[in-house]
Amino acid sequence: MGATILFVTLLGAFIHPLLADESYQYAEQGPNGITMYHTVNINEQVKVVVFNVYSGKQSANAVFDYRQNIIAYHMPYRGICVVAHMDIATFPGLGIFNKFIHTKREKEKELNKLLKHYEITNQQVGDLSQFGNAVDGLCWGVPTYWATEKPRPRAGFGAQGCAGIHFLFIHVGLCAGFHF
Known part of the structure; x- marks a missing residue:
């Protein structure tokens, strides 16, 4: 199963840029000090970012x-x-990706204003085909759950832990914590 996922990921990484209007690669240090490599593929014809x-x-x-x-x-x-x-109404538009990828370091403050925080629920999704081919292809055969957008945790006293992913201004995680 792991080899299949790796194969599909690598295949997508090599084929999808051929179909994209714009394709970018960049690297950054992750929170644990490991270098993270990103590819971003933007297809404005079908209005999809991968x-x-x-x-x-x-x-x-x-x-x-x-x-x-x-x-x-x-x-x-x-x-x-x-x-x-x-x-x-509040999610950044498709055109913003080109702008931020080219000037990511200079736009760090603007990225923080756009920050979206999602928490995973225990509600499982049954039929992925209702979301179109891009989502169906990404999640096919994998347990899929709904996430809901939540306000960012308040600054102050407290603690929170999340396991998840971070893409530019999107944080998705299995989160728990308390704040005062």
Whole structure:
């Protein structure tokens, strides 16, 4: 099963850029000090952005489907896929990815203003085909759960722990904690 996931991920990494309008690669230091390599493929014709994060055992993939208003995350290291509704009124538009990828370091403050925080629920998704081919292809055969957008935790006293993924301004995680 692990070899199949690796094969599909690598195949997607090599084939998808051929179909994309824009394709970017960049590297950054992760929170644990490991170098994380990212590829971002933007297809404006079908209104889809595909992210691939290569970070050893914690590699992940995501699809932002602007036609379906759906976000899907595949976390092989957790053995799950996560689907969330994209609030089109507050979610950054498709065109913003080009802008931020080219000027990521200079735009760090703007990225923090756009930060979205999603928490995974225990509600499992039954029929992936309702979300279109991009999401169905990413999550097919993997237990898939709904996530809901939550306000960012308040600053102050408290503690929180999350296991999940971070893409530019999106944080998705299995979170727990308390704040005062």
